[in-house]
Amino acid sequence: MVGSRGYHWWNLHITTVFRPPLTAKVLAKIRDRTRTAQSRKKSYANHRRRDLEFSVRDHVFIRVAPMKGVMRFGKKRKLAPRFIGPFEIVDRVGALAYRVALTPNLDGVHNVFHVSMLRKYISNQSHVLSLEPLQLSPHLTYEERTIRILDRQERRLRNKSIPMVKVRRQNHSDEEATWEAEADIRTRYSELFGKS
Structure with a gap:
């Protein structure tokens, strides 16, 4: 019913x-x-709450959230930076937001951030790096050229050996040198093998 x-x-x-x-x-x-x-x-x-307050002309880092499978700032996943910067604060917007002067490569990002997204940058002389001028392409990339061979070795596998060379690249120090297959380097930079 x-x-x-x-x-x-x-x-x-x-x-x-x-x-x-x-x-x-x-x-x-x-x-x-x-x-x-x-x-x-x-x-x-x-x-977890921290009362943060910044002044105009302070420098801050901006928190970025890594996304799985997405390349951020040239690094992937665990190696992706959690903070980028430092950037200068231009002015305060309301009680909890700040306008930040972003670099030209971030021109697609809105420049106002909540205080929770910012971390204070404390300047330090050791943070100042001396860089050689780079020839950047319109896509903000540059070609890293190998400039010197520092060392040689043979990498032994089960039934063959691969000749390897330790190479130094332009704009990098000797400590940042990497091991590469000699055949690849010889193909791209044959002029280095007469000097080494």
Whole structure:
């Protein structure tokens, strides 16, 4: 038999029978659990909250979120930077946001950031690097040229050996030299083998 609202009488009966009664004891228990969860959440948020305030001309790092499978700033996944910068603060926007002077390669990024996305940069003389001028392409890339062979060795496999060379690249120090297959380097930079 169908009721006036389109419900069958047995659906109403089953719902009424199996729903536990909301007694004062049950309501108190639900209220206590809700308060405990809210308190835990609030204490965690307060523990992690830091009152940050910056001034105009301060320098800050901007937090970036790495995405799986996406190349960010030339690095992938674990090696992707968590912060980029430093950038100068241009002005304050409201109570919790700042406008930052971004570099031209980030011109597609909105330049106003919430304070939680920023970290203060403390200047240090050791952070100043002396770089040789780079010839950049319009895509902000440059060709790294191998300029010197520093060492040689044979890499032994089960049934063959591969001649390897340790090469130094332009704009890098000797400590940053890498081992490459001699055949590849000989193909691309044959002029280096007369000098070494």
